[in-house]
Amino acid sequence: MNKDIKRFRSFMFLYWAMILSVTGMYTMYIGQLGFSKKDVSIAVTIYTLAGLVGQSFIGYLVDKFRQIKKIMFACISMGLLVGIGMAFCTASWQIYIIIFIWGFFVVGTNSLSEAWCINILTKHNEQKNFGRVRGFGSIGYGFSGAFLGVILQSIGWKVYSYYILIAVILTLVIIYFMADSEKQAADKGDEQVSVKEAFGQIFKIKPILVMIAIMFTYNFVMRGIYSYLGVLVSDFGGGARSLGLTYFFDASPEIITFFLAARLLRKFHSKSLIFIAFLLQIVRLTVILIFNSAAAVMIMGVFSGFAFGLVAASYKTYIYELAPAKYKASSLSLSESIIGLSAIISAPIFGFVFTEFGTNYAIIFGLIIDIIAALVMLSDLLKRKRPIQSKELNI
Numbered sequence: 001m002n003k004d005i006k007r008f009r010s011f012m013f014l015y016w017a018m019i020l021s022v023t024g025m026y027t028m029y030i031g032q033l034g035f036s037k038k039d040v041s042i043a044v045t046i047y048t049l050a051g052l053v054g055q056s057f058i059g060y061l062v063d064k065f066r067q068i069k070k071i072m073f074a075c076i077s078m079g080l081l082v083g084i085g086m087a088f089c090t091a092s093w094q095i096y097i098i099i100f101i102w103g104f105f106v107v108g109t110n111s112l113s114e115a116w117c118i119n120i121l122t123k124h125n126e127q128k129n130f131g132r133v134r135g136f137g138s139i140g141y142g143f144s145g146a147f148l149g150v151i152l153q154s155i156g157w158k159v160y161s162y163y164i165l166i167a168v169i170l171t172l173v174i175i176y177f178m179a180d181s182e183k184q185a186a187d188k189g190d191e192q193v194s195v196k197e198a199f200g201q202i203f204k205i206k207p208i209l210v211m212i213a214i215m216f217t218y219n220f221v222m223r224g225i226y227s228y229l230g231v232l233v234s235d236f237g238g239g240a241r242s243l244g245l246t247y248f249f250d251a252s253p254e255i256i257t258f259f260l261a262a263r264l265l266r267k268f269h270s271k272s273l274i275f276i277a278f279l280l281q282i283v284r285l286t287v288i289l290i291f292n293s294a295a296a297v298m299i300m301g302v303f304s305g306f307a308f309g310l311v312a313a314s315y316k317t318y319i320y321e322l323a324p325a326k327y328k329a330s331s332l333s334l335s336e337s338i339i340g341l342s343a344i345i346s347a348p349i350f351g352f353v354f355t356e357f358g359t360n361y362a363i364i365f366g367l368i369i370d371i372i373a374a375l376v377m378l379s380d381l382l383k384r385k386r387p388i389q390s391k392e393l394n395i
Helices: 004-022 026-032 037-067 070-078 079-086 092-123 127-154 157-176 182-188 195-204 206-226 229-235 240-259 261-267 270-291 294-299 299-321 325-356 359-394
Strands: none
Touching: 004 079, 004 092, 004 127, 004 157, 004 270, 026 037, 026 092, 026 157, 026 229, 037 070, 037 092, 037 240, 037 325, 070 079, 070 092, 070 157, 079 092, 079 157, 079 229, 092 127, 092 299, 092 325, 127 157, 127 240, 127 299, 157 206, 195 206, 195 325, 206 229, 206 359, 229 240, 229 294, 229 359, 240 261, 240 294, 240 299, 261 270, 261 299, 261 325, 270 294, 270 299, 270 359, 294 299, 299 325, 325 359
């Protein structure tokens, strides 16, 4: 395997391990500081909104200046402020600022990291192996969740900010040693990039629009529950270790699906894989609703992990391949932003349900939406099969 690709696997591992440090634990951290569920809900909304705006803005900057490495390095560097700030937060407004910085600058690079990955793989004609490279990110995410959970449970939350700082620094180090993209920038620097035009390109390509609509619905429930995973585990009597292991069980199956992505995409249509993901989420939420325990949340993370691996391996490469060459990073970022709107909408809605009605009602709410969406997708898939079967019979 090419040296650039091997190095990118290491980057993916460290990058997603770093992302977990805040993204996975901040809701429980806010709760243990004594803030209310309402404060947690506000923080989650700020986080999702910041990430949405951030990834669109960062994607635009990359397409305009063609400096992936420098922009990535600058954005991730802001995570150092978050690591330091976490140790001194005593008021809710301070938490909100810290979470906004993390969401905008660090989480805002999520789609950029994957566009960068696809770009490098395409350069070496290895784009079919995106899932295998991205799978190392899942390994890092799961390992970081389990490791951090054990540390927090054993030593306490006083080490939390140090963990964030170390994770950010390690990620910056690996970015520093990544291949620079300035040469590519020089070749394409004369191209004028317009966000409006890139946005228009998305709406001209119907398959991308359909995929965005499907993922919008899926993401609404998935992010609505996932954003409050710390609250969910706490309400069922779990602590930092349970939450960390939940992320471990959640991320581990992603590795399998990411590594099998190339085979799965050759054999099944993207929509079929996403339909299976809906079914897995339905089973997961049903089991959690029945058993009402932190153990159920933790173990059912396996289903969530498989589901995430299926959708991530399907729609991101799908959109990237269909997008015009000039706007690939922008198209992926903007598509992610549109899909991310569902998280912004779901964050306050699920937060309200969690706060006013309780955990079980939030699960039921998500379950109903998933069931309806799965039925609609099933109907569409059955319609797609009929003409294909007729054509085969005619042959």
